[in-house]
Amino acid sequence: MSTSLIGSLQTFPHGVHPEEYKELSCNRRIERMPFVELYTLPLSQHIGAPSKVVVKEGQKVRRGEMIAEPGGFVSVGLHSPVDGVVHAIDLFDHPNGQVLPAIQIRTDRFSTQQLQLKPVPPEEMTTAGFIKAVQWSGMVGMGGAAFPAHVKFSIPEGKTCKHLMLNGCECEPFLTCDHRVMVEYAEELIDGTRILARFVKPEKVYIAIEANKPDAITLIREKAAEMDFAIEVVPLEVKYPQGAEKMMISAILGEEVPSGKLPLDVGVLVSNVGTAVAMSQYFRQGLPLIERVITVSGTALKRPSNMLVPIGTPMRDVVDYCGGITVPSPRILLGGPMMGMVQKNLDVPVVKGTSGILALTDHEVRDLDTYSCIRCGRCLDACPLFLNPALLGMLSRKGLWEEMEENHIMDCFECASCSFVCPSGIPLVQSFRVGKAMIRERKAK
């Protein structure tokens, strides 16, 4: 794909250029995943308190009906993705590797799965009402971290949102779901942004898109003009991790978010494009977050696709629908190849934060021989936060947690650029996860 729309593109300093692998699925239209027999909906699909169950085993539920309500302010509602019966409320495998409480719903085979929902007009809402509506709609950031959207949209006293930024960078290799959403749901995207802008009142609205999605860039410019909504489309250089909030803000405004602070401290609110589309669908059609678009890809997969999948669908069904896996021993992961989470089997469900299911072969994932650190400095040139990964890795191997903290390890957001470039195959980011966990544990004591 073309990477140069205009002469020189805005970006952040440092970063890496992994192979993109987007051509596998970027031109495939979003398909709707057929309904399956059983859905598993973990109560913790977001950062924060788990949702509270409001249904009983054996109870009939309608598609879009609330089955668990927010368990606190930093928590969201959960809705049934199908007409069916509550089959079980129990512990189930969660994509994060733990075994956690979830509601299982058995689909009503005779239902037409017709939605019976009412729009929630935002026009007469107060800001507090809007925040509550977003919370109860089950909305989370769709970029992968799954932070409750309403918490982000609640602007504290004394702070203002000067810049609203829509994140359509999608810098992780393989993933094309945001790209397809921008191309196929451009109107909803702009409408959802308009609804959000009504309440957070930004001075300026941007949408950042990496330059490898020229069709999305052109289309959103056209649609925004058509719908008379002022949004600046900013093409950014194709570079990982361009889609990280801090890096995107650096690229657009040339400003840094101070350590330990939030983007709002520099007057910025960032939202994923998928979240904006889900906002429009909720307020205009009354559709809570019961489905999302994911990319199913990888060279171990027969038919790479972009799928609109009901939340709670087992990975196995999605993979089977896409033709199944063609190699005997793949690596299965949820999310992108740089930050995604490996899965031991296909039994876990698609959750709200799932951006993709990848099945990779040894063709992409090479087993690395490890050598000693030769202090080549490639990791220093890669780290978007200007940390010293070579030093931090050495400190982690020696168990010097305090020294790691002094060298700002807690700022690391684990983008894995350092591990990507290390010619000695040293598991740097992996050792940082250990170091961060140790530091947190000591703090807790």
Place this chain on the structure above:
Amino acid sequence: MKTIISTSPFLHHEATTPKIMWEVVYTLIPVLGVAVYYFGLSALLVSAAAVAGCLVAERLFDKKKKAIGDGSALLTGVLLALCLPPGFPLWIAFLGGMVSIGVGKSLWGGLGQNIFNPALLGRAFLQAAFPEAITTWDLPTGNYWGVRGTNLAMPFFKGTPVDAISTATPLSQLKFSHEVTSTMDLLVGNVSGSLGETCGLLLILAGVYLIARKIINWRIPASILATAALFSGILYAINPQYPTPQFTILAGGLLLGAVYMATDYVTSPLTTKGIWIYGFGIGFLVVMIRVWGGLPEGVMYAILLMNAATPLINRFTKTRVYGHEK
């Protein structure tokens, strides 16, 4: 279906430590080729002896028996050979290789642990132990097959081999007899000197290639050469008795040192600011030693001294982290 469990990232850049080492070795093939062109078969023999010494030591001192595959010992051997004179006794070259790896690397804990550039440490040892052999230079001959008699000298035999024709390098000619070699001769390499240091043009090309391939940090040769040129330029402007900046850069081992020795990852600083300090230090020390020191050449000691300063430089030049005040 059996899935493989590992952690992110699942993609990796193609560069690996052995690939990097080998690529540097490949860029040295033309340099060796020119050495053979000017100094004949002797150049190859000296290189083979130094490489053999390095590989033997690497195998001997490596418990895991896998370090030899990373190519770094081979690279050290070639680099050591390139800063030896063509008529160098082979057994001493072999010994130098063993010291380079044994004392210069293995003793510190192997690859990545040493403070000093192993090839230069080996050479420093040879300079101290065999001062005569390492300063016996001869002119390029046209005779490819003629192996110099001195190459075949045996350990601990006294006496001068029959065909040793000693001459002076451009630097010692300047220092001791105030003769200046022409820039053209220095560029094409038609002068006496160590195997790899005579042909300035080729070293510049190799440097440009390594920089373009992002194997070496451009700041290291740039800062060394700029400092040396500037410092010697000032001296030359004050008193034209001093060598010109172009002579300073092209004569002796400065280019070889700036491109291949000072850029060694392990022994150079990690941070950008540190690299500028390091390069400045080397450039400055080289001119100091050449102009006011007892030796005609100072590249080796300049680099070794700045190697020693590298841990300190690393400590005092921390990077500014995103979102933090300076």
